[in-house]
Amino acid sequence: MAARVSALTKRFGPRTVLSGVDLKIARGEFVALLGRSGSGKSTLLRILARLDSDVEGEVSVEGAVSIAFQQPRLLPWRRVWRNVVLGLPDRGRDRALAERALAEVRLADHADAWPPTLSGGEAQRVSLARALVREPDLLLLDEPFGALDALTRLAMHRLVEDLWQQHRPGILLVTHDVDEALLLADRVLVLGDGRIVAEHVLGPPRPRRLGDHLDVRAEVLAALGVTEHALA
């Protein structure tokens, strides 16, 4: 198991955001997490990333964890390759490690660029390289495509699926986009009222196409209480 959460409850003061969440992510499994705004998706990701341990219940995550956010969060005063390896312990191999990770996200020629010169999609790929360079057993993606235009988003879907096939980390992808979840995930979860209220396993084949799993799509939308595909 890459991650196991049981009876997880998270409160902010008097407010209970997560209330008895049970969740397992198998090694190498791609899981998408949907939920309305404010349902606690980012809170759950932060807990899995060990950024918040003030919780009730059990959280167990095996191995290395990386997280990438909707905003790439690059340091503008450091070159791209230095951003990729920021905080890594082994300084001697840094440049080579960064270059390898940048090549994986098709940005080998941008190692010496400054972050403000990158497009939104490029910056997000640097952020992915920074997550990958840690060779995570669990990769947490918090709406990583949310700020990108539709074409760039499609290219990123393909890239993430390729990287996942190659390295096979467990992935938990938070998204507002039901179609994105149906394109990428092995399993789709819906968070609502503080717990997982729906779960759907999607079978092969891959790669998927828009329009696959329309039956699941309808059920996920119903669990979300909406009739449109974009909830943002």
Ligand SMILES: Nc1ncnc2c1ncn2[C@@H]1O[C@H](COP(=O)(O)OP(=O)(O)OP(=O)(O)O)[C@@H](O)[C@H]1O
């Ligand atoms: N540090 C904090 N202190 C107090 N309340 C918080 C804190 N972090 C999150 N919350 C509250 O917890 C709830 C869940 O927030 P969270 O960001 O996890 O939701 P989300 O599902 O990721 O939302 P969105 O889809 O809009 O990003 C929100 O009501 C938010 O206001």
